[in-house]
Amino acid sequence: MNDLAQRLARGEPAAFGELYDCCGDRVHHYLTTFLGSRDAADEAMQDTFVRLVRSRDRLGSVENLVAYVFTVARNEALRGVERRARDNKRLEPLGAADLFYDADDPVRREQAEAVANGLQRLGDEQREVVELKIYGGLTFREIADVTGVPLQTAATRYRAALECLKEWFAR
Amino acid sequence: MSDDVEGLLEELVPRGAPTRLRSRVLDATANELRRPARLMNRLRAAVAAALLVGLGLNYVVSAHQDERLAQVIGPPPRPRAVTIVAETIAPFTDAETAEMLERQWCQAFWQHQKALLRSSGPYPM
Numbered sequence: 001m002n003d004l005a006q007r008l009a010r011g012e013p014a015a016f017g018e019l020y021d022c023c024g025d026r027v028h029h030y031l032t033t034f035l036g037s038r039d040a041a042d043e044a045m046q047d048t049f050v051r052l053v054r055s056r057d058r059l060g061s062v063e064n065l066v067a068y069v070f071t072v073a074r075n076e077a078l079r080g081v082e083r084r085a086r087d088n089k090r091l092e093p094l095g096a097a098d099l100f101y102d103a104d105d106p107v108r109r110e111q112a113e114a115v116a117n118g119l120q121r122l123g124d125e126q127r128e129v130v131e132l133k134i135y136g137g138l139t140f141r142e143i144a145d146v147t148g149v150p151l152q153t154a155a156t157r158y159r160a161a162l163e164c165l166k167e168w169f170a171r
Numbered sequence: 172m173s174d175d176v177e178g179l180l181e182e183l184v185p186r187g188a189p190t191r192l193r194s195r196v197l198d199a200t201a202n203e204l205r206r207p208a209r210l211m212n213r214l215r216a217a218v219a220a221a222l223l224v225g226l227g228l229n230y231v232v233s234a235h236q237d238e239r240l241a242q243v244i245g246p247p248p249r250p251r252a253v254t255i256v257a258e259t260i261a262p263f264t265d266a267e268t269a270e271m272l273e274r275q276w277c278q279a280f281w282q283h284q285k286a287l288l289r290s291s292g293p294y295p296m
Contacts, residue, residue: 011204013197013200013201013204016197016200016204017193017197020193020196020197021193024187024188024192024193024196025185025187025188026185026187027188028187028188028192029185029186029187032186038189041188042188042189042192042195045188045192045196046192046195046196046199049196049197049199049200050199050200050203052200053200053203053204054203097186098186099183099185099186100183100184100185100186101184101185101186108182108183111179111182111183112183115179115180115183130180134177134180134181135180135185162176162177165176165180166175166176169176169179
């Protein structure tokens with residue numbers, strides 16, 4: 001990963017392709033839940049990589065590249081949210097098909113719907129922590145760095161979110 | 172029980188980015204990689220040039236300020252005490268000597284005034 005960071009810092013185009021392959025899907029899923037739209041996530045994803053290119057001098061000294069990409073993506077997502085607020089745009093809630101691959105098994109499909117609905121019901125901060133932990137594959141330390149909160153807060157939010165989901169699923 | 176919820180969430184396969192997005196993002200990345208080096212270098216050169224020009228102009232303006240002021244508002248006024256001394260010595264020497272002395276004393280007087288202003292700072296009380 002350190003080698004990749006050095007190559008990114010040198011501005012090797014292939015290195016950005018490797019970075020995309022390494023975490024593109026996870027970051028896109030995170031952006032989708034953050035922005036509530038796959039199209040908006042596409043835009044933010046592109047902006048994230050352009051931003052990474054512009055600040056590539058810093059990439060060589062980044063300790064955790066994946067967490068850094070999530071941080072840059074989060075900043076882009078926040079800009080997207082601001083733009084949307086200015087434009088007064090409203091979005092339809094995300095469905096299971098936006099978040100998960102279609103399953104042949106009807107039980108699994110129902111499960112996906114329940115999870116998608118459950119995630120919608122969580123607060124933004126709780127949803128973000130669940131997303132980063134489960135689908136982003138980040139540790140609590142990394143989540144704390146990405147979201148700018150203390151480690152304990154990240155862990156507490158995650159536990160609270162799971163409790164909320166548990167209650168939601170029990171209904 | 173939380174483990175059950177975690178398990179439930181983990182069982183689902185998250186949808187990744189659309190396939191076409193990869194090439195779109197990497198094209199934008201490649202464009203950006205080509206662009207900024209030239210742009211940033213030009214920007215840095217422009218800033219450096221602007222600074223140098225600014226410094227040069229400041230030096231030129233400072234060096235010629237007295238001449239320009241004299242051209243615009245005429246020579247600095249002659250202090251009355253210097254004029255009186257020059258008029259007093261004129262009958263004992265000659266007009267040319269008196270004028271030369273008056274010019275030199277004026278110059279010394281204004282240099283002294285400038286030195287006083289400089290030593291008292293930009294906003295003399």
